[in-house]
Amino acid sequence: MIDLNSPILKIGSTIGMLVMALAVIFIRMKASNRPVTIKKIIIPPLGMTTGFLMFVEPQVRIPILWGILAFLVGWFIFSYPLIRGTKFEKVDGQIFIQRSRSFVYILLGLLTVRLLLHGYIEEHISIPQTAALFFLLAYGMITHWRLSMYRQYHQITRPEPMV
Template identity: 40%
Template sequence: MMIIVSSIIAVLMAVAVMVVRIKSSDKPVSPKKIILPPIFMSTGALMFLFPVFWVTGAEFLEAFTLGVIFSIFLIKTSKFEIKNNEIYMKRSKAFVFILVGLLVIRIVMKSILSTSIDYGALSGMFWILAFGMIVPWRIAMYLSYRKLHNELQSSNIQMN
């Protein structure tokens, strides 16, 4: 039952991410908008204060590594562009498909792994996976943003 509930929550969160991503492409990007989500998400690490969520070193490494691998797909579909002298996120049709694909993989993995890994540890592993995915993605986004920002600054200086 908990697997079904957590899967429904994951689907709702994915839909929310897609809506936010689509709407955000209409507004300029700022470093704060890139950096804050992983910081906010990091508060979830407090779950590991409770033994029910503890994972082994191998489970941590597996989850984090898989998160980093998944982040590659997000990095590849997160591009910026300059419009009206400001930096915007480019809309990407692939992003939605990748997000849905990652969600399906997550649900399948959770269904399979829940038969052999304790629910609390599995929850911890999926948080680690998500954190391992968002941190490299946001770092790559920030570096890409900084590069465009510097180009924009130097072109503005040259125009003056």
């Protein structure tokens, strides 16, 4: 049986998280060269919903209050810099995300805070429970950010009134 609190598992999970986070930053930077569509806004949070299947495994389960708090921290705190740093622009009838130097710094800052929190929380609960908390935090963050993008997309694509 695998020791869920072994140092190798902790180091491996941290490295895995870093690789995934850096991949997301790279993908987000490349995505700013392509037009935004409603489908591209909606798919990430929908795709993430499959992650809720992790809670089928008893080792991953956490108290409901912890889950709600993690989701709310993602929704209200971690999503805020992403929402503020995401602006759309219309170019030749297509919608693009404006390139922003601050966006990379926002993502790196969020990654740093997440790593610091991850290390602290991992000392008090198991790695699978830590993963559950950070999944809920990320889900709250991404869902709020994408809903904000959706609203902003609709505002910019709304037909201008005839004068």
